[in-house]
Amino acid sequence: MEYLEQIGRQAKEAEAVLRTLDSRRKDEALLRASEALVSGAEEILQANAQDMAAAREKGMSQGLLDRLALNKERVAAMAAGLSQVAALEDPTGESLSMKPRPNGLLIGQKRVPLGVVGIIYEARPNVTADAFGLCFKAGNTVILKGGSDALHSNAAIVNVLQRALLACGLPQTAVQLIASADRQVTARLMKLNEYIDVLIPRGGAGLIRTVVQESTVPVIETGTGNCHLYVDASADLKMAVEILFNAKTQRIGVCNACESLVVHEEVADTFLPMAADRLAEKQVELRGDARAMAAESRIRPAREEDWGCEYLDYILSVKTVRDIEEAIAHINRYNTGHSEAIITNDYKNAQRFLDAVDAAAVYVNASTRFTDGGEFGMGAEIGISTQKLHARGPMGLKELTSTKYVIYGNGQVRP
Amino acid sequence: MEYLEQIGRQAKEAEAVLRTLDSRRKDEALLRASEALVSGAEEILQANAQDMAAAREKGMSQGLLDRLALNKERVAAMAAGLSQVAALEDPTGESLSMKPRPNGLLIGQKRVPLGVVGIIYEARPNVTADAFGLCFKAGNTVILKGGSDALHSNAAIVNVLQRALLACGLPQTAVQLIASADRQVTARLMKLNEYIDVLIPRGGAGLIRTVVQESTVPVIETGTGNCHLYVDASADLKMAVEILFNAKTQRIGVCNACESLVVHEEVADTFLPMAADRLAEKQVELRGDARAMAAESRIRPAREEDWGCEYLDYILSVKTVRDIEEAIAHINRYNTGHSEAIITNDYKNAQRFLDAVDAAAVYVNASTRFTDGGEFGMGAEIGISTQKLHARGPMGLKELTSTKYVIYGNGQVRP
Numbered sequence: 001m002e003y004l005e006q007i008g009r010q011a012k013e014a015e016a017v018l019r020t021l022d023s024r025r026k027d028e029a030l031l032r033a034s035e036a037l038v039s040g041a042e043e044i045l046q047a048n049a050q051d052m053a054a055a056r057e058k059g060m061s062q063g064l065l066d067r068l069a070l071n072k073e074r075v076a077a078m079a080a081g082l083s084q085v086a087a088l089e090d091p092t093g094e095s096l097s098m099k100p101r102p103n104g105l106l107i108g109q110k111r112v113p114l115g116v117v118g119i120i121y122e123a124r125p126n127v128t129a130d131a132f133g134l135c136f137k138a139g140n141t142v143i144l145k146g147g148s149d150a151l152h153s154n155a156a157i158v159n160v161l162q163r164a165l166l167a168c169g170l171p172q173t174a175v176q177l178i179a180s181a182d183r184q185v186t187a188r189l190m191k192l193n194e195y196i197d198v199l200i201p202r203g204g205a206g207l208i209r210t211v212v213q214e215s216t217v218p219v220i221e222t223g224t225g226n227c228h229l230y231v232d233a234s235a236d237l238k239m240a241v242e243i244l245f246n247a248k249t250q251r252i253g254v255c256n257a258c259e260s261l262v263v264h265e266e267v268a269d270t271f272l273p274m275a276a277d278r279l280a281e282k283q284v285e286l287r288g289d290a291r292a293m294a295a296e297s298r299i300r301p302a303r304e305e306d307w308g309c310e311y312l313d314y315i316l317s318v319k320t321v322r323d324i325e326e327a328i329a330h331i332n333r334y335n336t337g338h339s340e341a342i343i344t345n346d347y348k349n350a351q352r353f354l355d356a357v358d359a360a361a362v363y364v365n366a367s368t369r370f371t372d373g374g375e376f377g378m379g380a381e382i383g384i385s386t387q388k389l390h391a392r393g394p395m396g397l398k399e400l401t402s403t404k405y406v407i408y409g410n411g412q413v414r415p
Numbered sequence: 416m417e418y419l420e421q422i423g424r425q426a427k428e429a430e431a432v433l434r435t436l437d438s439r440r441k442d443e444a445l446l447r448a449s450e451a452l453v454s455g456a457e458e459i460l461q462a463n464a465q466d467m468a469a470a471r472e473k474g475m476s477q478g479l480l481d482r483l484a485l486n487k488e489r490v491a492a493m494a495a496g497l498s499q500v501a502a503l504e505d506p507t508g509e510s511l512s513m514k515p516r517p518n519g520l521l522i523g524q525k526r527v528p529l530g531v532v533g534i535i536y537e538a539r540p541n542v543t544a545d546a547f548g549l550c551f552k553a554g555n556t557v558i559l560k561g562g563s564d565a566l567h568s569n570a571a572i573v574n575v576l577q578r579a580l581l582a583c584g585l586p587q588t589a590v591q592l593i594a595s596a597d598r599q600v601t602a603r604l605m606k607l608n609e610y611i612d613v614l615i616p617r618g619g620a621g622l623i624r625t626v627v628q629e630s631t632v633p634v635i636e637t638g639t640g641n642c643h644l645y646v647d648a649s650a651d652l653k654m655a656v657e658i659l660f661n662a663k664t665q666r667i668g669v670c671n672a673c674e675s676l677v678v679h680e681e682v683a684d685t686f687l688p689m690a691a692d693r694l695a696e697k698q699v700e701l702r703g704d705a706r707a708m709a710a711e712s713r714i715r716p717a718r719e720e721d722w723g724c725e726y727l728d729y730i731l732s733v734k735t736v737r738d739i740e741e742a743i744a745h746i747n748r749y750n751t752g753h754s755e756a757i758i759t760n761d762y763k764n765a766q767r768f769l770d771a772v773d774a775a776a777v778y779v780n781a782s783t784r785f786t787d788g789g790e791f792g793m794g795a796e797i798g799i800s801t802q803k804l805h806a807r808g809p810m811g812l813k814e815l816t817s818t819k820y821v822i823y824g825n826g827q828v829r830p
Binding site: 016019020099101105107114115193197198212213216218219220236239242243245246247250329332354355356358359360361362363364365366367369370371375376377387388389390392393402403404405406407408409410411412413414 | 431434435514516520522529530608612613627628631633634651654658660661662665744747769770771773774775776778779781782784785786790792802803804805807808817818819820821822823824825826827828829
């Protein structure tokens with residue numbers, strides 16, 4: 001697979017330049033790339049029109065067509081994204097610690113780029129510019145493998161970005177697109193340990209599973225969220241209804257949407273009818289256990305597989321529990337380690353939930369929908385990690401870095 | 416593979432207890448386990464005698480026999496290791512940040528245990544106690560898969576540890592040993608994503624390669640070190656000789672030993688004879704390029720494969736370079752991302768080397784042999800990571816943790 005080897009080598013070569021590039025030059029390049037997207041919009045839209053025509057011909061669904069489609073506004077949004085990233089603080093170069101040892105060695109730990117980041121993603125061409133921007137700002141080169149349906153769009157965007165890099169005197173191979181729809185190429189990419197430091201899959205559960213299963217390059221698992229909202233006996237029930245309505249219905253197709261309601265049985269009879277009324281405004285289907293059905297007649301029976309299901313739809317499972325420990329055990333059994341919330345007015349229960357629930361983000365009295373790089377104040381995000389290694393939760397620039405020990409000596413040898 | 420499923424489930428159950436266990440109870444258990452190793456020494460030594468007899472029968476080499484052998488002193492050292500870990504600061508529970516957002520949400524990031532750690536290792540039975548101690552102190556349960564040659568020894572050690580945990584009212588499954596030499600079991604272990612959060616292989620390059628290639632569980636790659644020492648034109652040559660002698664010969668079989676010398680050609684004629692004289696005290700074989708051979712007649716010709724070789728032996732490759740950039744390029748091409756050193760008195764070159772060389776630890780005027788958890792002041796280490804994800808360099812307790820976002824609200828919903 002000579003083609004991938006070459007891409008890998010070129011990424012490593014560009015990495016050596018980016019490793020020691022100062023923030024000012026990176027920001028200049030990002031702003032130049034942002035302008036290039038705006039002035040190159042016509043070229044990008046023509047390429048996108050090709051992709052759209054082919055997608056319509058093969059009968060792509062309206063939802064996917066909408067993800068694939070670009071227009072002037074969407075290109076302008078990509079450009080604005082790059083300017084925003086330029087304005088963020090560069091995380092690299094910072095000393096995290098620096099301490100002398102008894103033998104006089106001065107040992108420091110410094111934040112450095114990860115190196116070469118591979119991104120495997122699906123239909124949205126805007127990921128192409130976003131992923132480049134974040135990776136580049138953190139000093140990384142990026143190898144992109146987008147969906148085959150967006151190949152022309154992605155190639156046009158990468159061309160524009162590469163020209164901007166060249167114009168700044170930087171290696172254009174700081175961003176590279178794998179211009180092949182061959183599955184063998186993707187399979188080989190996932191084993192390119194010699195050149196790639198980390199792979200981040202962005203897309204549906206199927207894509208993520210494939211990458212986790214097949215990759216020998218370290219992977220950061222992102223995305224799936226079977227998020228719970230637990231309404232404790234002491235909850236402010238009106239607040240609980242509004243938070244539930246927001247977490248379930250504000251946007252249904254996202255990983256931080258609520259998929260399961262857990263209710264303390266003491267408040268089930270009062271709360272579930274209130275919740276069902278509010279959720280009826282969006283025709284949310286409720287599937288619950290026997291105790292929940294007894295409390296509210298609009299609840300249909302849930303099956304075992306409902307507890308583990310990320311619906312991404314107007315459906316909510318409803319589980320009743322005798323106490324907070326049962327709630328915690330249920331959540332830890334079925335969740336995907338994404339975002340979990342408790343609605344309570346009990347101090348001890350709030351702390352217990354925060355400590356005992358195993359997830360990237362744990363909330364008291366707020367909607368799970370806040371798990372997001374922008375909402376967390378990171379400026380932007382490359383994805384939301386649901387694994388525990390390296391990064392957990394929304395990943396911003398800092399999560400695209402590694403560290404390096406830097407040691408200043410004056411002749412020390414080990415006794 | 417019902418056996419592994421059960422081990423995995425039990426590890427998860429114990430994890431839920433450890434997740435919220437305070438430091439005092441963890442330290443009590445570690446001290447109890449330390450005492451139990453001392454009082455259970457006889458039982459452990461009997462088991463070890465079985466392993467030793469079998470190993471001798473099958474003709475195991477003297478070096479491996481020495482690694483496998485236990486005696487009273489070695490058991491006492493394991494016990495002392497657990498007491499030392501008890502005295503280290505517990506990294507979990509610490510808030511790394513806590514900030515209010517404009518909408519009133521208070522968002523914090525907290526250090527938490529990784530969860531379930533799998534360790535796959537080879538002949539040394541002392542890893543069994545050491546790995547348990549570090550994982551447990553950081554709130555993790557551990558699943559151990561040791562070498563089949565040490566099965567009786569490891570089982571006896573784990574039995575003693577488990578009894579100590581039970582005596583403290585803690586789940587004995589906080590440490591579990593896979594009591595099977597079946598390769599199928601190991602293969603399945605590496606795909607146990609549902610239960611294991613991270614796998615750390617400890618051993619030779621072959622073991623590590625296998626785990627990286629076959630595991631779908633996230634892996635932290637440890638260990639191999641093709642470490643370089645670059646002697647710059649401005650180096651204090653006497654200091655350079657002593658650091659080289661230490662880095663190459665103080666202990667040859669370890670990953671932070673120097674395997675390759677890189678010399679600025681301006682000082683090659685003076686330095687290489689000095690270095691060859693000193694290294695002759697340990698009969699170190701030198702393999703170099705033509706310029707190096709011209710400078711010192713005891714140097715034999717190096718082949719291309721020498722540059723990438725981790726000898727772990729009394730052999731050193733010698734490369735001459737025209738300038739520091741050539742040195743950096745050579746090192747970044749052939750190194751394994753472990754430890755690299757420059758000997759120089761030039762400020763600019765020191766900084767350039769620290770910035771541009773891509774490795775876990777980069778030294779100025781000191782021996783690469785210092786890359787070690789103890790020497791870095793971590794108290795103990797579980798291994799030395801040569802990857803960039805999650806942890807890089809010596810891994811102590813902090814590197815056995817993850818993080819969790821903790822969010823305090825008062826009814827916030829996402830607009």
